[in-house]
Structure formats: structure tokens, C-alpha cells
Amino acid sequence: MEHKNILGEELKICGCNPMTGWKRDGFCKTEFSDRGVHTVCCVVTEEFLSFSKSQGNDLSTPRPEFGFTGLKAGDHWCVCAGRWFDAYKANKACPVILEATHEETLAIIPFDALEKNAFKENLQ
DSSP states (O other): OOOBBTTSSBOOOOOBTTBOSTTSSSSOOOOTTOTTOEEEEEEOOHHHHHHHHHTTOOOSSOBGGGTBOOOOTTOEEEEEHHHHHHHHHTTOOOOBOGGGSBGGGGGTSOHHHHHHTBOOTTOO
């Protein structure tokens, strides 16, 4: 099965260091068991990580028992669509890599919100 991104093209890989994705295969693919809909490929920021932690999802603290090293600003990560949209509404959203964001995201987040936060290579 070929997965598409929000641009209608082949889904690109999001990140491998750390390994991301619902299946930890580097892609922001989803399936029925992915209740969080981990489809938004982001370049996480400190602001987003703090917001996520305040909402009960601490992505920065290492959890070695789950093989999770914790995220730091600049890491590429497949974020839950609902959490990213909450951050967007709170002006805390991190940049999105459109080519690696799964088309299922559009069932939750309007395209213009994602496009407005598109990652730009020279972003620090």
C-alpha cells in the first residue's frame, strides 16, 4: 500500500534519529490501532515540547524502558494530529515537514494551518 502525504504525493520519511513513527519505521503512517493518529511530521521546538508536557505528554524525558531517549529541539518526530492542532490554536505549534505528513492528517487539521507552519530548511 502506497501512503500519500498532504500534498497528494508519495509520503517521505520523517526521521530516523531518533526513530519515529507509530511503527518506529521513520514514517508518519497510521493504522486502525494508532488512536493518537501520529501523522504530523514536525521539527520539534522547546516551546512545543513544553506545551506537550503541560498537556500530559512528556516527549523530552528519556524513557529507557521503552527505548525512548527523549526529544530535543530540532528532532524530527511524528506528532499526534490532535496534539499538534491544540498547539497551533495555542500559538505553540512547531514547524511541519509537509512532504512527510500523512494525508490522514487533513481529517483533523486544515491544510492552511499546516502550510502556514511549513518547515523551511534555513529555520534554526
